[in-house]
Amino acid sequence: MSERSPAEAAGLYLHVPFCRSKCPYCDFASITEHSLVARWQATVLEEARRPEKVFGRFDSLYLGGGTPSVLPLETLERLLRGVRDAFSWMPDVETTLEVNPEDVTREAAIAWCGLGINRISVGVQSFHEDELRFLGRRHTAQQARRAVELVREHGPENVGLDLMYGFAGQQRARWRATLAAAIAFEPAHLSCYMLTIESGTELGRWVADGSVRTLSERLERAFFLDTAEEIRSRGYVHYEISNFARDLSKRSRHNQKYWRHVPTLGLGPSAHSYCDRARWWNVDDVSEYVSRGETAGDVRDGCESLTAKQIQLETLFLGLRTANGVANDFLHTLPNGVATVAVLVREGLLVAEGDRVVPTLDGFALADGLPLRFEL
Amino acid sequence: MTRIRNFSIIAHIDHGKSTLADRLIQHAGLVSDRDFRDQLLDNMDIERERGITIKSQTVTLPYTGSDGEEYSLNLIDTPGHVDFSYEVSRALASCEGVLLLVDAAQGVEAQTLANLYAALEHDLEIIPVINKIDLPAADIDRVREAIETELGLDGSQAVLCSAKVGTGVNDVLEAIVTRIPAPKGSPDGPLAALIFDAHYDPFRGTIVAMRVMDGEVRPGDIIRTMSNRLTYKVEETGYFRIGREPRKVLQAGEVGYLIAGIKTVGDTRVGDTITLDARPAAAPLEGFTVSKPVVFSSIYPVANDDYPSLVDALEKYSLNDASLSYQKDSSAALGQGYRCGFLGLLHLEIVQERLEREHDQSLIMTVPSVEYRLHLQGGREVTVDNPAYWPDPMSIADVEEPYIRASILIPERYMGAVMRICMERRAANTRFTYPSPGRMEFVAEMPLAEVIFDFYDKLKSVTQGYGSFDYELIDYQRADVVKVDILVNSEPVDALALIVHRENARARALHACERLREEIPRQQFRVAIQGAIGGKIIARTTIQPFRKDVTAKCYGGDVSRKRKLLEKQRKGKKRMKMVGNVEIPQRAFVAVLKTNNE
Numbered sequence: 001m002s003e004r005s006p007a008e009a010a011g012l013y014l015h016v017p018f019c020r021s022k023c024p025y026c027d028f029a030s031i032t033e034h035s036l037v038a039r040w041q042a043t044v045l046e047e048a049r050r051p052e053k054v055f056g057r058f059d060s061l062y063l064g065g066g067t068p069s070v071l072p073l074e075t076l077e078r079l080l081r082g083v084r085d086a087f088s089w090m091p092d093v094e095t096t097l098e099v100n101p102e103d104v105t106r107e108a109a110i111a112w113c114g115l116g117i118n119r120i121s122v123g124v125q126s127f128h129e130d131e132l133r134f135l136g137r138r139h140t141a142q143q144a145r146r147a148v149e150l151v152r153e154h155g156p157e158n159v160g161l162d163l164m165y166g167f168a169g170q171q172r173a174r175w176r177a178t179l180a181a182a183i184a185f186e187p188a189h190l191s192c193y194m195l196t197i198e199s200g201t202e203l204g205r206w207v208a209d210g211s212v213r214t215l216s217e218r219l220e221r222a223f224f225l226d227t228a229e230e231i232r233s234r235g236y237v238h239y240e241i242s243n244f245a246r247d248l249s250k251r252s253r254h255n256q257k258y259w260r261h262v263p264t265l266g267l268g269p270s271a272h273s274y275c276d277r278a279r280w281w282n283v284d285d286v287s288e289y290v291s292r293g294e295t296a297g298d299v300r301d302g303c304e305s306l307t308a309k310q311i312q313l314e315t316l317f318l319g320l321r322t323a324n325g326v327a328n329d330f331l332h333t334l335p336n337g338v339a340t341v342a343v344l345v346r347e348g349l350l351v352a353e354g355d356r357v358v359p360t361l362d363g364f365a366l367a368d369g370l371p372l373r374f375e376l
Numbered sequence: 377m378t379r380i381r382n383f384s385i386i387a388h389i390d391h392g393k394s395t396l397a398d399r400l401i402q403h404a405g406l407v408s409d410r411d412f413r414d415q416l417l418d419n420m421d422i423e424r425e426r427g428i429t430i431k432s433q434t435v436t437l438p439y440t441g442s443d444g445e446e447y448s449l450n451l452i453d454t455p456g457h458v459d460f461s462y463e464v465s466r467a468l469a470s471c472e473g474v475l476l477l478v479d480a481a482q483g484v485e486a487q488t489l490a491n492l493y494a495a496l497e498h499d500l501e502i503i504p505v506i507n508k509i510d511l512p513a514a515d516i517d518r519v520r521e522a523i524e525t526e527l528g529l530d531g532s533q534a535v536l537c538s539a540k541v542g543t544g545v546n547d548v549l550e551a552i553v554t555r556i557p558a559p560k561g562s563p564d565g566p567l568a569a570l571i572f573d574a575h576y577d578p579f580r581g582t583i584v585a586m587r588v589m590d591g592e593v594r595p596g597d598i599i600r601t602m603s604n605r606l607t608y609k610v611e612e613t614g615y616f617r618i619g620r621e622p623r624k625v626l627q628a629g630e631v632g633y634l635i636a637g638i639k640t641v642g643d644t645r646v647g648d649t650i651t652l653d654a655r656p657a658a659a660p661l662e663g664f665t666v667s668k669p670v671v672f673s674s675i676y677p678v679a680n681d682d683y684p685s686l687v688d689a690l691e692k693y694s695l696n697d698a699s700l701s702y703q704k705d706s707s708a709a710l711g712q713g714y715r716c717g718f719l720g721l722l723h724l725e726i727v728q729e730r731l732e733r734e735h736d737q738s739l740i741m742t743v744p745s746v747e748y749r750l751h752l753q754g755g756r757e758v759t760v761d762n763p764a765y766w767p768d769p770m771s772i773a774d775v776e777e778p779y780i781r782a783s784i785l786i787p788e789r790y791m792g793a794v795m796r797i798c799m800e801r802r803a804a805n806t807r808f809t810y811p812s813p814g815r816m817e818f819v820a821e822m823p824l825a826e827v828i829f830d831f832y833d834k835l836k837s838v839t840q841g842y843g844s845f846d847y848e849l850i851d852y853q854r855a856d857v858v859k860v861d862i863l864v865n866s867e868p869v870d871a872l873a874l875i876v877h878r879e880n881a882r883a884r885a886l887h888a889c890e891r892l893r894e895e896i897p898r899q900q901f902r903v904a905i906q907g908a909i910g911g912k913i914i915a916r917t918t919i920q921p922f923r924k925d926v927t928a929k930c931y932g933g934d935v936s937r938k939r940k941l942l943e944k945q946r947k948g949k950k951r952m953k954m955v956g957n958v959e960i961p962q963r964a965f966v967a968v969l970k971t972n973n974e
Contacts, residue, residue: 013932193928221924242928258931272932279936304936314939321930343957347901367926369900371942372949 015268160189325358473556486841567591669717
């Protein structure tokens with residue numbers, strides 16, 4: 001039993017696997033070599049035109065990556081046109097572009113708007129020079145500020161800032177300063193991510209060999225709580241563990257589909273798709289993706305067919321990551337669901353809200369362990 | 377009969393017994409070179425993993441000697457671990473000689489000696505074989521000398537070989553033929569066959585492995601097992617090859633198998649004598665005893681309602697292991713289970729692993745206990761072996777515990793170490809004798825409770841394997857024992873409760889709390905672990921809760937990944953026991969079992 005209402009439209013995701021440089025913490029599929037852009041773009045459109053599971057109409061389009069803002073405008077334009085032609089759309093489509101500050105100019109912002117992009121997510125990460133250097137970002141704090149200003153002025157109304165916190169040595173006061181600076185821009189949306197050490201990344205290797213330390217659990221918790229309390233106090237809705245919206249209408253329409261088993265189609269290398277209990281994904285490697293596409297091969301790398309129990313588990317853990325929590329009706333489908341909730345409420349991790357049960361801030365902080373408290 | 381040779385290979389662990397056995401089989405042409413694979417005789421997963429032999433398997437090898445005659449060589453494979461010394465002795469009783477294997481690089485080691493003693497007790501012809509001569513570290517001359525000085529055998533008579541490479545195999549076979557005597561026995565006398573092994577085949581029932589001493593047996597005969605006088609009709613007799621090969625008759629001097637509609641191996645006893653019902657032997661063959669357990673523990677299913685499945689699994693398991701003893705037991709926290717007796721800690725671990733792996737059980741092993749005699753105020757006497765039933769301390773006037781007389785045989789040089797571990801366990805009335813030069817017998821009275829779990833293992837450890845342990849129950853003596861409760865978040869877990877000598881109570885309680893702190897995973901709330909006597913807390917540890925346990929991002933492909941991680945974690949949880957809200961893994965119970973002497 002999943003959460004979505006049957007009428008909800010689908011989401012389309014395009015993976016743009018190109019960056020100017022590789023940030024040490026990133027484990028997404030992206031390369032810094034741009035010779036494949038044209039072929040990649042052609043393959044994506046080819047993929048879009050292939051007969052696919054019936055998705056119905058889409059109402060969100062999300063360009064992520066990589067750094068989508070590195071794409072030359074003509075490429076972007078061709079891409080969007082092709083994708084819009086290949087599928088059917090609702091009248092109002094949330095169209096998101098992820099951008100890096102160093103790519104933001106007045107002209108670019110205007111052009112993006114002109115292409116129908118009505119939501120921009122700026123990868124700021126930090127407003128402190130030294131932190132930006134540690135994170136391997138290509139922009140300066142100054143550039144970051146300028147970029148946000150430009151986007152606020154010339155871009156769409158719906159602007160989000162992506163920030164990162166929780167690296168060893170970061171003082172709470174500095175993070176609070178970054179937060180304050182971000183909030184001062186009055187963005188429609190804020191995403192604040194605790195820095196995660198992924199194996200296989202450069203940062204992962206630095207931590208493994210001891211040259212970079214990680215924060216203690218106690219401090220990680222403190223940062224997380226600081227963040228949530230600060231942003232909430234400014235009236236933002238903390239609608240998912242790492243995501244805040246100025247009001248309910250400014251929540252990421254696209255991302256919410258992931259958390260509610262709404263069908264989503266992903267195009268491009270490493271992109272994931274979901275529809276009706278089936279999930280499938282494309283190859284990660286860009287050249288592999290392109291060469292398969294060009295020889296009419298299958299760009300897919302794998303798929304899975306979910307059992308009812310697996311859907312149940314996903315519904316549970318995804319729900320407990322969002323402010324919507326899970327419905328009481330859903331809890332009744334779990335053995336001892338109601339009893340477990342009672343225990344978790346006593347521990348202050350969940351709270352009853354009408355016909356649903358939602359996580360408290362403490363519950364968010366321990367969200368990974370919550371699904372394990374339930375019998376399935 | 378003159379062309380039969382019955383022999384075993386004995387050696388210290390890893391000196392190459394199994395590889396040599398494989399080579400002999402290969403040489404006899406019983407397997408094609410393509411089918412030859414390492415450790416052919418060891419076919420259980422657990423055995424492969426641990427590099428040991430548990431079940432003994434036997435094979436009859438045809439061999440044409442250098443004299444042109446055709447011989448039948450019966451290799452009787454023996455279990456390699458001392459926990460199974462009784463099985464070893466019965467296998468040896470079925471032989472006329474042994475190959476005593478010594479590693480050319482390692483030389484004579486503890487089990488080499490122990491096995492030699494066993495072989496000497498059976499008056500067997502001993503052929504020293506120096507194996508692994510291919511190793512760069514091999515020092516043949518030194519090993520020859522060790523064979524002379526440490527084993528008292530003729531080093532110049534040692535056969536050299538490398539089982540791994542394949543050299544010297546022919547020399548070994550010739551030595552078997554020329555130096556091991558042919559079996560003696562009367563082919564026309566009344567049947568007397570020694571059972572040295574039995575295993576259960578789901579299709580045919582119990583397969584009995586035996587050495588026919590006198591007489592003969594064939595399908596259709598009515599046989600009798602002499603220890604219990606049960607009779608059976610023989611369905612099939614035959615030789616062991618790779619697989620079984622039926623033969624019309626088995627005669628004196630031969631080694632082979634018998635199938636006779638025997639339902640469980642428990643009905644057949646290793647060491648028992650098989651004879652004909654119509655014409656029984658005058659007396660059974662010597663040396664039959666029932667093996668004595670030295671380690672006790674209770675086992676419980678993790679989930680209470682899995683008990684019937686455990687009952688079933690134990691029954692099926694014991695079809696193939698007659699030395700496991702078990703009887704019903706129960707615990708307030710863990711429900712119904714079984715109190716089991718094992719031949720040693722290895723036996724215990726193997727039983728646990730086999731039950732879990734082959735019979736799909738999730739098990740909890742608990743602290744073993746002895747039967748205490750309690751004299752209550754007002755004169756009543758009760759026997760308590762389960763801490764859960766320990767009465768209120770106020771009502772107890774007196775406690776007595778069972779004592780044993782332990783007899784420990786060791787080379788003299790280990791006297792100090794052995795004295796120490798015995799004194800640590802409250803040994804009294806100790807004395808020493810010297811049964812032979814260099815060897816010492818140490819006799820002491822000790823509380824059974826102190827030896828019931830890992831004393832045997834400890835003894836083996838401090839004597840580097842050379843020590844042997846035998847015991848008999850003597851009497852009950854006064855004991856100053858108390859019950860230590862272990863509480864997890866204020867809830868007593870009676871499966872962890874200990875009955876300990878008062879002077880050890882605090883140390884044991886603290887040890888238990890510390891082990892639990894290590895074994896119980898962090899939870900989403902603080903966990904307090906306490907040891908208490910009556911209501912008084914005497915030890916405590918705390919497990920800090922998670923402060924933060926959350927993944928930052930969950931988009932697209934993360935969902936699948938996250939779900940898989942949760943599925944894996946859930947699987948791990950299945951082996952947990954819930955005590956209140958706290959998840960206690962099964963290994964936590966076992967960890968508390970290991971005493972504070974670590």
